Amino acid sequence: MKRYYPKNGRVILHVDMNSFYASVEMAYDPSLKGKPLAIAGDPKQRKGIVVTCSYEARKFGVKTTMPIWEAKKRCPELIVKPPNFDRYRTLSQAIFNILREYTHLVEPVSIDEGYMDITESYEWGTPIEIAEDIQKRLQNELDLPSSIGIAPNKFLAKMASNMKKPMGITILRKRDVPVRLWPLPVEEMHGVGEKTAAKLRTIGIQTIGDLAKANDIQLRSLLGIIGVRLRERANGRDDRKVDPESVNERKSIGNSMTLPQDAESEEELSEVTHKLAEKVSSRLKERGLLTTHLSVMIRFRNRHTITRSKKLDSPTDSVGDIQRISRALVLEHWNGTPVRLLGITAQDLVEKEEAYKQLDLFTYQKEAKIEPLLETMEKLKEKFGSQIIQKGFPRS
Incomplete structure (x- = not known):
């Protein structure tokens, strides 16, 4: 079998589960199969937004992040179920346990997708045979559909897995790039x-x-x-390695500043926070990373030091987001004592390419606040035409 593998290059698989949350619900309740299904928050009150939906629902135009009321309007027969994150994490662990049987070089990207380097896994068969075996096992053992991309690097493997859904297996070589990409x-x-x-x-x-x-x-x-x-x-070039430890190695990016004179006012603290946020944001963007967790360090004149942190709803590298959240943390925990040093650290970093909006129950509640406005706008457009409401711009 070794002759089917490159002498110098690598063979990378990208395994991507199809409509993962919806597929898990169907695996637990087979009566849902073949029906338009959406996973969303607070379905009884028609609040929240669609996290994912079945392919049957997508045929009606239902999409991820769509408000439930709009999804129901497009698909009156839509079945809406609340998310069960414990169930999804359990199935995710089972998925990656299967993948690790073929190679120890497995890198989870999110709860429902990951990379595999199978360059040395030729005892399992050819690359296409390994992909077919994985796909069949995920379907037969877990009742979960998947799409798999086969390529010489991570980028091409990711692009390949997106080419045929659901239940597709696609090979994408560097020589295919000019024609297919x-x-x-x-x-x-x-x-x-x-x-x-x-x-x-x-x-x-x-x-x-x-x-x-x-x-x-x-x-x-x-x-x-x-x-x-x-x-x-x-151009089809990507030298990133499949790193099994990357999911556990979330490095941080931080900056701190010892002040020439102790800060004694909110205005001074806000100014320093802004400068630090600019530096942290710039370094994140240089490395193509987003932060999901911000912490601040405050050292007072008496050298007493505290750190406070906040988990973010969505990954960001925005200087505005970093400054706003950090400033709020600083002012919330500043006791009025003059400040000698301030620091901001971006933690739990994710690659910008792999980041996605974390739609959990807290996000649903935030998104739900604007739904009455969206629904009113939709009704106005239906009655008076799509041009009745336009985006506004502030006057200078």
Whole structure:
């Protein structure tokens, strides 16, 4: 079997579970199979937003992050169930236990997807045979569908797994990139979101192929080091290794400042907090990382030092978010004593490419607050036309 594996390169699998939360609910309750199903918060009150939905629901236009009232409007027969995170974590552990039977080089990316380096796993068969065996086992043993990408690196494996859903297996080689990836719109590339795609279009980049051929200096000016990295990926190059320990090794990025004169007012503390937030944000963006946990350190004139932290609802590298949250922490725990040193640390870091909005029960409650407004806007548009409500801009 070794002849089916490259002599110098690697063979990477990206295993991506299909509609994971909905699939888990179907595995526990087979009567839900084949029906339009959405997992969302507080379904009895039609509040909250859709976390995920079955492919049957997607046919009606139901999408992730859509308010329940809108999903119900598009699909009156939609079955809405609340999330069961303990159940999802249990099944996630079972999934990765199966993957680790084939290789110790398994890197979880999130609860329902991960990378595998099977370069030395040839005793299990060819790469396609291993992928087929994994997919069958996940289906037969856990009753969970999956899609798998096979490629020489992580980026191409991720792109491949997205090409055929549900229950697909796709091989993507570097030589396939010009034909299979370059014609695609740039926003379909893993790691390019709507905002980044909009920026790229300002310099004439419409497709992945345009990005692959773009000028490095222009990209660096527009997006920083991330722009150059995206160009490399668009050309099918990615030297990141599959790291089993990455899920446990969440490094931090922090900055602290000993003040020339002790700060004695909220204005002074806010000014220092802003400077620190700018530095932390800049370093996060340089490394392509987002933080999910912020902490502040306050050292008073008497050298007494405290640290306080806050978990974030969604990953961020925004200087505004970091400054706002850090400032609130500082002012909440400042006792009026002059401050000698302030520090901000971004913790529990995730790669920007892999980050996704964490939709938990707390997020549902926050999102639900704006639903009455959204519903009213929708009714106005239906009655008076889509142009009746436009986005407003502040006057200068």
